Amino acid sequence: MKSKRAALALFAVLALAGCDQVKDRQLQGWVEAETVFVSPDEQGRVETLKVRQGDKVEKGDLLFTLDDDLQQADVVVKQSALSSAQLNFTRAQELLKSASGTQKSLDDARANLEQAQANLAWSQTRLGRRRAHAPAAGSIEEVYFRPGETAPVGRPVIALLPPSNLKVRFYAPETELATIKIGQAVTVSCDACAGGLSAKVSFIARSAEYTPPVIYSLEERAKLVYLIEARPDEPSRFRVGQPVSVTLDKGATP
Numbered sequence: 121m122k123s124k125r126a127a128l129a130l131f132a133v134l135a136l137a138g139c140d141q142v143k144d145r146q147l148q149g150w151v152e153a154e155t156v157f158v159s160p161d162e163q164g165r166v167e168t169l170k171v172r173q174g175d176k177v178e179k180g181d182l183l184f185t186l187d188d189d190l191q192q193a194d195v196v197v198k199q200s201a202l203s204s205a206q207l208n209f210t211r212a213q214e215l216l217k218s219a220s221g222t223q224k225s226l227d228d229a230r231a232n233l234e235q236a237q238a239n240l241a242w243s244q245t246r247l248g249r250r251r252a253h254a255p256a257a258g259s260i261e262e263v264y265f266r267p268g269e270t271a272p273v274g275r276p277v278i279a280l281l282p283p284s285n286l287k288v289r290f291y292a293p294e295t296e297l298a299t300i301k302i303g304q305a306v307t308v309s310c311d312a313c314a315g316g317l318s319a320k321v322s323f324i325a326r327s328a329e330y331t332p333p334v335i336y337s338l339e340e341r342a343k344l345v346y347l348i349e350a351r352p353d354e355p356s357r358f359r360v361g362q363p364v365s366v367t368l369d370k371g372a373t374p
Contacts, residue, residue: 145296145367145368146365146366146367146368147290147291147292147296147365147366147367147368148290148363148364148365148366149288149289149290149291149348149363149364149365149366150288150289150290150361150362150363150364151286151287151288151289151352151358151359151360151361151362151364152286152287152288152289152360152361153261153281153285153286153287153360154285154287155261155262155279155280155281155285156255156256156258156279156280156281156282156285157276157278157279157280158183158252158254158255158276158277158278158279158280159271159273159274159275159276159277160186160249160250160252160271160273160275160277161246161249161273162246162249162273163270163271163272163273164186164187164188164250164270164271165186165187165268165269165270165271166184166185166186166265166266166267166268166269166270166271166277167184167185167186167187167267168184168185168267169183169184169263169266169267170182170183170184170185171183171184171260171263171278172260172263173260173261173262173263174259174260175259175260176257176258176259176260177254177257177258177259177260177280178254178257179254179255179256179257180253180254181253181254182251182252182253182254183252183253183254183277183278183280184252184265184277184278185250185251185252186250186251186252186271187250188247188250191243191246191247191250192247194243194246194247195240195243195244195247197243198236198239198240198242198243199240201236201239201240202233202236202237202239202240204236205229205232205233205235205236205237206233206236208229208232208233209226209229209230209232209233211229212225212226212228212229212230213226213229252277252278254280255280256280256282257282257283258280258281258282258283258285259280259281259283260278260279260280260281261279261280261281261360262276262278262279263277263278263279264276264277264278264279265277281360283355283356284351284355286351286352286355286358286360287322287349287350287351287352288306288308288319288349288350288351288352288358288364288366289347289348289349290347290348290350290364290366291329291345291346291347291348292345292346292348292368293344293345294328294344294345294346296368297324297346299368300321300324300348300368301321302321302322302323302324303320303321303322304320304321304368304369305318305319305320305321305369306318306319306320306321306350306366306367306368306369307366307367307369308350308352308358308364308365308366308367309364309365309367310358310362310363310364310365312362313357313358313364314357317352317353317354317357317358318352318353319350319351319352319353319366320350320351320353321348321349321350322349322350322351323347323348323349324346324347324348324349325346325347325348327346328344328345328346329344329345329346329347348366350366
């Protein structure tokens with residue numbers, strides 16, 4: 121009877137030790153996003169806004185347009201210059217054929233024509249960029265300017281979040297670092313998440329951080345932590361800023 125009790129006690133101790141090991145490998149983290157900011161190349165007044173916060177868009181969808189009166193006028197000017205350069209080039213060709221012109225005049229006319237074509241292409245590009253399209257599929261996180269407001273150069277009008285730009289960030293102690301590898305699968309859980317969610321480690325910081333700050337010593341090195349990032353396999357299941365628990369595979373080896 122005593123041996124049976126001893127065996128049960130030993131089993132309980134081992135079970136608790138196993139639980140503690142698993143618990144030690146569960147790290148706390150949060151969900152972060154790499155937002156794509158869509159901004160104009162040149163200052164302009166927002167004319168139309170095609171999306172609202174929370175909308176889902178596909179790559180290439182129109183997001184907003186800016187006033188383009190000046191750009192359209194510039195295209196007309198460059199088209200006129202191109203027509204003139206084309207006429208001059210044709211005339212230089214005919215004069216050279218009739219021995220009334222020179223090769224230099226033809227070369228100059230060709231150079232002017234090529235320059236006029238390049239100028240028109242540039243003006244058309246500027247005009248086209250007054251219409252902003254989604255660079256990737258995702259959700260609209262923020263709208264910073266409304267129709268009628270002037271958006272400065274480089275200031276975002278739309279903040280777009282592609283699902284693949286979500287990541288889980290957490291810190292691992294120095295003692296666990298050797299068991300974590302790039303591409304390793306980890307389990308991610310949270311209070312409002314479905315079960316069985318996972319992510320793959322995509323980044324391991326090379327520089328350590330102290331949390332809280334401590335002196336570098338053998339006694340305190342357990343407080344030395346490294347930033348780890350993992351990309352969720354199902355990013356649509358998570359929300360930005362959401363606190364999560366990351367469980368490392370207890371079978372991982374250094």
